[in-house]
Amino acid sequence: xxxxxxxxxxxxxxxxxxxxxxxxxxxxxxxxxxxxxxxxxxxxxxxxxxxxxxxxxxxxxxxxxxxxxxxxxxxxxxxxxxxxxxxxxxxxxxxxxxxxxxxxxxxxxxxxxxxxxxxxxxxxxxxxxxxxxxxxxxxxx
Amino acid sequence: xxxxxxxxxxxxxxxxxxxxxxxxxxxxxxxxxxxxxxxxxxxxxxxxxxxxxxxxxxxxxxxxxxxxxxxxxxxxxxxxxxxxxxxxxxxxxxxxxxxxxxxxxxxxxxxxxxxxxxxxxxxxxxxxxxxxxxxxxxxxxxxxxxxxxxxxxxxxxxxxxxxxxxxxxxxxxxxxxxxxxxxxxxxxxxxxxxxxxxxxxxxxxxxxxxxxxxxxxxxxxxxxxxxxxxxxxxxxxxxxxxxxxxxxxxxxxxxxxxxxxxxxxxxxxxxxxxxxxxxxxxxxxxxxxxxxxxxxxxxxxxxxxxxxxxxxxxxxxxxxxxxxxxxxxxxxxxxxxxxxxxxxxxxxxxxxxxxxxxxxxxxxxxxxxxxxxxxxxxxxxxxxxxxxxxxxxxxxxxxxxxxxxxxxxxxxxxxxxxxxxxxxxxxxxxxxxxxxxxxxxxxxxxxxxxxxxxxxxxxxxxxxxxxxxxxxxxxxxxxxxxxxxxxxxxxxxxxxxxxxxxxxxxxxxxxxxxxxxxxxxxxxxxxxxxxxxxxxxxxxxxxxxxxxxxxxxxxxxxxxxxxxxxxxxxxxxxxxxxxxxxxxxxxxxxxxxxxxxxxxxxxxxxxxxxxxxxxxxxxxxxxxxxxxxxxxxxxxxxxxxxxxxxxxxxxxxxxxxxxxxxxxxxxxxxxxxxxxxxxxxxxxxxxxxxxxxxxxxxxxxxxxxxxxxxxxxxxxxxxxxxxxxxxxxxxxxxxxxxxxxxxxxxxxxxxxxxxxxxxxxxxxxxxxxxxxxxxxxxxxxxxxxxxxxxxxxxxxxxxxx
Numbered sequence: 001x002x003x004x005x006x007x008x009x010x011x012x013x014x015x016x017x018x019x020x021x022x023x024x025x026x027x028x029x030x031x032x033x034x035x036x037x038x039x040x041x042x043x044x045x046x047x048x049x050x051x052x053x054x055x056x057x058x059x060x061x062x063x064x065x066x067x068x069x070x071x072x073x074x075x076x077x078x079x080x081x082x083x084x085x086x087x088x089x090x091x092x093x094x095x096x097x098x099x100x101x102x103x104x105x106x107x108x109x110x111x112x113x114x115x116x117x118x119x120x121x122x123x124x125x126x127x128x129x130x131x132x133x134x135x136x137x138x139x140x141x
Numbered sequence: 142x143x144x145x146x147x148x149x150x151x152x153x154x155x156x157x158x159x160x161x162x163x164x165x166x167x168x169x170x171x172x173x174x175x176x177x178x179x180x181x182x183x184x185x186x187x188x189x190x191x192x193x194x195x196x197x198x199x200x201x202x203x204x205x206x207x208x209x210x211x212x213x214x215x216x217x218x219x220x221x222x223x224x225x226x227x228x229x230x231x232x233x234x235x236x237x238x239x240x241x242x243x244x245x246x247x248x249x250x251x252x253x254x255x256x257x258x259x260x261x262x263x264x265x266x267x268x269x270x271x272x273x274x275x276x277x278x279x280x281x282x283x284x285x286x287x288x289x290x291x292x293x294x295x296x297x298x299x300x301x302x303x304x305x306x307x308x309x310x311x312x313x314x315x316x317x318x319x320x321x322x323x324x325x326x327x328x329x330x331x332x333x334x335x336x337x338x339x340x341x342x343x344x345x346x347x348x349x350x351x352x353x354x355x356x357x358x359x360x361x362x363x364x365x366x367x368x369x370x371x372x373x374x375x376x377x378x379x380x381x382x383x384x385x386x387x388x389x390x391x392x393x394x395x396x397x398x399x400x401x402x403x404x405x406x407x408x409x410x411x412x413x414x415x416x417x418x419x420x421x422x423x424x425x426x427x428x429x430x431x432x433x434x435x436x437x438x439x440x441x442x443x444x445x446x447x448x449x450x451x452x453x454x455x456x457x458x459x460x461x462x463x464x465x466x467x468x469x470x471x472x473x474x475x476x477x478x479x480x481x482x483x484x485x486x487x488x489x490x491x492x493x494x495x496x497x498x499x500x501x502x503x504x505x506x507x508x509x510x511x512x513x514x515x516x517x518x519x520x521x522x523x524x525x526x527x528x529x530x531x532x533x534x535x536x537x538x539x540x541x542x543x544x545x546x547x548x549x550x551x552x553x554x555x556x557x558x559x560x561x562x563x564x565x566x567x568x569x570x571x572x573x574x575x576x577x578x579x580x581x582x583x584x585x586x587x588x589x590x591x592x593x594x595x596x597x598x599x600x601x602x603x604x605x606x607x608x609x610x611x612x613x614x615x616x617x618x619x620x621x622x623x624x625x626x627x628x629x630x631x632x633x634x635x636x637x638x639x640x641x642x643x644x645x646x647x648x649x650x651x652x653x654x655x656x657x658x659x660x661x662x663x664x665x666x667x668x669x670x671x672x673x674x675x676x677x678x679x680x681x682x683x684x685x686x687x688x689x690x691x692x693x694x695x696x697x698x699x700x701x702x703x704x705x706x707x708x709x710x711x712x713x714x715x716x717x718x719x720x721x722x723x724x725x726x727x728x729x730x731x732x733x734x735x736x737x738x739x740x741x742x743x744x745x746x747x748x749x750x751x752x753x754x755x756x757x758x759x760x761x762x763x764x765x766x767x768x769x770x771x772x773x774x775x776x777x778x779x780x781x782x783x784x785x786x787x788x789x790x791x792x793x794x795x796x797x798x799x800x801x802x803x804x805x806x807x808x809x810x811x812x813x814x815x816x817x818x819x820x821x822x823x824x825x826x827x828x829x830x831x832x833x834x835x836x837x838x839x840x841x842x843x844x845x846x847x848x849x850x851x852x853x854x855x856x857x858x859x860x861x862x863x864x865x866x867x868x869x870x871x872x873x874x875x876x877x878x879x880x881x882x883x884x885x886x887x888x889x890x891x892x893x894x895x896x897x898x899x900x901x902x903x904x905x906x907x908x909x910x911x912x913x914x915x916x917x918x919x920x921x922x923x924x925x926x927x928x929x930x931x932x933x934x935x936x937x938x939x940x941x942x
């Protein structure tokens with residue numbers, strides 16, 4: 001097979017993927033107040049990784065980000081369930097969220113919400129499953 | 142649990158030890174241990190004779206499932222005790238006979254005796270249970286153990302056929318009987334027979350009375366081999382002869398008789414009962430005796446003879462039910478029918494048991510049961526001949542044996558029908574004595590044939606597989622005991638009158654006893670010159686004529702082709718239902734997904750449309766509608782165009798792209814209808830889906846990638862349009878009639894107060910209804926793992942290969 005030179009694609013990817021990831025993180029954190037959230041953020045991050053996959057190949061991506069995405073899915077599910085179950089420690093029903101305002105260094109007064117933890121679970125699961133599916137299908141001939 | 146309960150279940154308990162005795166004590170025939178059980182039980186039941194003789198009954202209750210009214214109530218009265226004595230007494234003789242009949246080296250005796258003991262216990266349970274559910278339980282036990290015994294030589298095809306046939310027929314009857322029992326419970330509120338008897342005046346007015354009567358009778362008729370359910374009995378003759386002698390002449394086939402007798406006080410007020418029991422009984426009597434004449438196999442002849450005699454007893458019980466309607470008479474002549482039924486029951490058990498044993502001896506000593514090969518055995522087997530001739534003459538109703546007495550009483554009972562003036566009996570009742578007389582002639586013919594063809598006539602020993610000789614004494618003991626009873630009961634019939642027959646009759650007709658009627662059982666040998674005596678003379682005369690001209694009219698039996706006999710009907714019905722069932726499933730279950738989808742969608746449309754029409758649920762109301770804007774119309778047109786393209790596209794690639802168009806238009810709709818989260822997600826997901834579709838397309842085999850338009854099928858088109866219409870109508874109706882206000886205002890009000898968020902969609906997803914999200918991400922995880930497993934395991938498998 002003829003080796004093609006995709007220098008432009010690779011260079012653009014190097015720049016673009018960071019922007020996409022930053023945007024996806026923004027979507028994720030903004031989710032509670034504006035459109036976005038764990039699901040769409042996760043998909044967007046996965047899209048950045050897919051772009052890397054297209055520009056390079058599976059092995060390179062594996063070297064850059066040596067994750068086992070199945071474990072990531074499992075970890076995401078675990079975080080989500082533990083967040084939901086954590087409320088049981090405080091004698092409130094399963095899946096009761098709590099929030100409060102904290103004065104954090106650097107960030108100043110910030111509201112912290114346990115729903116964000118749950119959303120992190122969703123975020124990880126979505127990245128995990130998307131990458132698992134794409135990697136599995138891509139690796140099979 | 143009382144001693145009486147223990148006696149009933151003793152055979153079951155003993156059966157547990159049989160295999161150990163068989164394996165452990167190989168030198169002793171297992172039957173000797175088994176023999177102790179019925180002997181002990183027989184002696185145990187004798188002690189109840191004085192109790193029931195005084196008209197007393199014994200009831201012992203063992204609570205089983207009291208909350209459902211199901212208790213093991215053992216109830217000993219005259220009828221139950223009579224059967225219990227028959228079961229244990231003949232059981233002991235049969236076990237003794239089987240010890241000599243079955244060789245301990247060749248046969249699987251542990252199986253045989255376990256089945257036999259199971260049967261004995263089940264039969265005792267049937268006749269001594271007062272609770273109908275417990276009775277039904279034991280009833281099915283008899284069916285199962287009888288099935289096992291018929292199929293005892295399971296390597297023979299005919300045995301398996303006979304076992305299956307008897308199982309199907311008796312279990313069919315048993316289940317309908319269960320239905321009758323349940324109906325009785327619904328009417329009376331109790332499972333106890335004695336309590337139901339007390340309620341019989343109330344029950345007869347209930348609308349469920351007739352169905353219950355029919356169902357119970359169906360159970361009794363199948364078990365007792367009444368027409369047209371008699372066909373299993375001749376095929377059950379493949380069982381070992383002790384089994385035939387025990388089950389299919391003396392005990393199990395009388396379970397139906399027992400049931401009819403037992404339920405008589407409940408049902409007999411009804412004319413339907415009288416007609417059905419007496420009518421089916423008398424016809425079975427004729428049909429059995431008519432068919433017995435043509436049989437050439439000894440046991441088949443005896444089987445038809447059993448059918449016929451059971452019909453006789455059944456018809457007597459039916460006519461005896463008339464006694465209830467005449468309880469004001471001083472001299473109740475109809476009671477004689479019931480007395481005759483009970484008396485003939487005992488007589489039949491004695492002579493039929495001995496005749497079966499005789500047939501077994503002939504089979505055992507000559508190697509065949511075929512009448513055409515036998516003949517002239519009288520000099521070689523004198524004792525067997527004596528047994529045969531006494532048994533047969535008793536069966537034919539000749540003096541001085543007990544069969545003569547019960548046959549005379551039978552004729553008296555049938556003649557008494559002529560004087561009945563209820564239930565239209567005055568017009569059709571004349572048939573009863575006529576059929577009874579004709580059937581008795583045939584009975585005479587086959588009884589004579591049985592003896593004469595087997596023992597007299599020309600010897601033809603060269604046709605026999607074995608050289609015939611007299612049986613060992615052990616095998617002769619049991620038939621000799623029975624035949625002695627035949628003679629003793631013949632000469633001294635009143636031996637039994639007060640001890641057994643009178644209590645049994647009192648149990649069958651309890652309301653007569655309550656009204657002060659004296660059951661007077663006195664069996665006379667000599668009636669004087671009554672009509673029945675002349676009838677008997679006629680039977681003998683015509684019987685002799687018919688027997689001597691047998692060869693001339695035997696052709697009449699071949700007139701009915703095999704296809705139209707009941708057996709042929711049964712066989713064709715069975716194979717027909719099998720092939721019909723196969724055709725049905727193979728017609729409906731095509732194996733094609735498209736067929737099943739057609740079924741599913743058709744039912745979907747049919748059920749929803751009919752509900753909509755029947756409930757008149759269609760409403761169309763435009764008041765809640767928003768104004769339509771122009772860009773919505775344009776977008777809808779794009780969407781419709783995309784959807785139509787999918788249907789009519791020539792290539793699959795076009796379809797995939799058109800599907801993408803539909804998906805992106807939906808995303809745009811989300812934008813228009815102000816759902817930014819949905820729009821974002823829909824855009825990304827649609828992209829992924831289209832990419833995956835393209836992947837699938839790329840991997841299609843060459844042959845399916847060729848351009849081909851979807852084929853048009855009219856049925857599918859109609860169905861899909863119908864599904865669309867259904868959904869549309871329901872959606873419009875649902876929109877037009879909202880039953881409650883939306884709960885979304887709560888979310889709007891509380892999204893910041895309670896959940897500290899601004900994006901209501903996201904707050905609902907992670908907070909208000911986070912549970913859904915939790916399991917949706919589980920679904921995603923499972924899907925990913927599923928894809929991973931399918932692809933990886935497939936490649937791992939192909940590498941191994």
